[in-house]
Amino acid sequence: MKELLERLSREKPERIVALTGAGISAESGIPTFRSAGGLWNTFKVEDLATPEAFARNPDTVWQWYESRRAQIRGVEPNAAHHALGRLGRHPRVDLTVITQNVDDLHERAGSNHVLHLHGSIFRVRCCSEGNTFDRREAFDVNPPRCDCGSLLRPDVVWFGEPLDLDTLNAASAAVERAELLIVIGTSATVYPAAGLAWMCRGYTIEINPVETSLTGYAQLTIRSTASNAVPPIVDTILGAADG
Numbered sequence: 438m439k440e441l442l443e444r445l446s447r448e449k450p451e452r453i454v455a456l457t458g459a460g461i462s463a464e465s466g467i468p469t470f471r472s473a474g475g476l477w478n479t480f481k482v483e484d485l486a487t488p489e490a491f492a493r494n495p496d497t498v499w500q501w502y503e504s505r506r507a508q509i510r511g512v513e514p515n516a517a518h519h520a521l522g523r524l525g526r527h528p529r530v531d532l533t534v535i536t537q538n539v540d541d542l543h544e545r546a547g548s549n550h551v552l553h554l555h556g557s558i559f560r561v562r563c564c565s566e567g568n569t570f571d572r573r574e575a576f577d578v579n580p581p582r583c584d585c586g587s588l589l590r591p592d593v594v595w596f597g598e599p600l601d602l603d604t605l606n607a608a609s610a611a612v613e614r615a616e617l618l619i620v621i622g623t624s625a626t627v628y629p630a631a632g633l634a635w636m637c638r639g640y641t642i643e644i645n646p647v648e649t650s651l652t653g654y655a656q657l658t659i660r661s662t663a664s665n666a667v668p669p670i671v672d673t674i675l676g677a678a679d680g
């Protein structure tokens with residue numbers, strides 16, 4: 438970490454991308470998908486996060502999403518989210534936060550340029566008309582329906598569904614022009630999101646308590662948690678930006 442902080446002070450990166458996964462929200466109390474106690478250890482993906490599952494059992498899928506929505510409403514952003522919020526507000530720093538997460542913790546920590554690759558758990562979509570609208574509070578019926586009578590679904594990207602192309606293209610462009618890519622709390626197993634990390638031509642840092650397929654590729658891996666590792670990195674970049 439010491440060499441990294443010296444490098445960041447020297448090189449003063451300005452075009453920065455933070456690529457985050459479920460691990461950045463773990464210390465806020467939101468379970469991850471694949472690490473110990475993760476969601477996929479108790480639920481089967483095919484039962485919950487696919488369009489087929491929703492077609493089969495919209496009420497079961499909505500029950501799972503409503504429980505996650507309630508959980509996210511009840512927690513706070515952690516020090517890692519807040520550090521990225523600070524970083525993005527500095528006038529000399531061009532920060533893009535690219536997240537696989539569907540929670541709103543980055544926004545609640547002050548990040549205002551967040552690319553949600555997999556959508557938002559607090560936005561819903563009419564299955565017939567395709568229009569979307571924000572909805573933070575719980576529905577009082579399960580499954581909820583649009584005024585037109587059709588089912589509403591969470592406006593997230595399920596397995597087997599394409600990502601929003603504009604969002605993916607914006608994310609790819611940001612990574613390609615980044616001087617510094619900080620990959621925080623992702624198992625780097627879900628594509629095409631994970632593939633973004635390999636597109637960086639700058640310096641790549643991975644922050645994760647365990648090894649991932651990205652570990653061998655990143656110039657530096659920090660075996661730590663997001664709330665421990667992100668704030669000192671951000672403080673060093675901000676110090677250099679002011680220096």
Ligand code: BV8
Nearest residue numbers: 458459460469470471537596597622623624627628662663
């Ligand atoms: C698509 C829904 C095509 C929202 C999610 C290429 C190669 C291989 C497979 C594929 C491929 N292309 C497509 C696929 C199939 C599939 C896929 O990638 N499967 C994987 C599992 C093999 N991809 C898709 O289906 C994608 N669609 O490509 O469509 C297409 C094109 C045209 C037309 C039709 C179709 C769609 C993928 C999106 C799926 N939806 N979620 C929701 O309800 O959340 S993915 C789900 O996984 C979440 O969004 C989550 O964010 C994401 C990734 O997981 P991570 O964020 O990495 O979380 P995970 O638990 O895995 O890891 C957490 C990490 O944090 C761990 O490493 C842990 O050590 C670390 N950690 C823990 N605590 C901390 C920490 N780190 C730091 N600090 C801590 N305190």
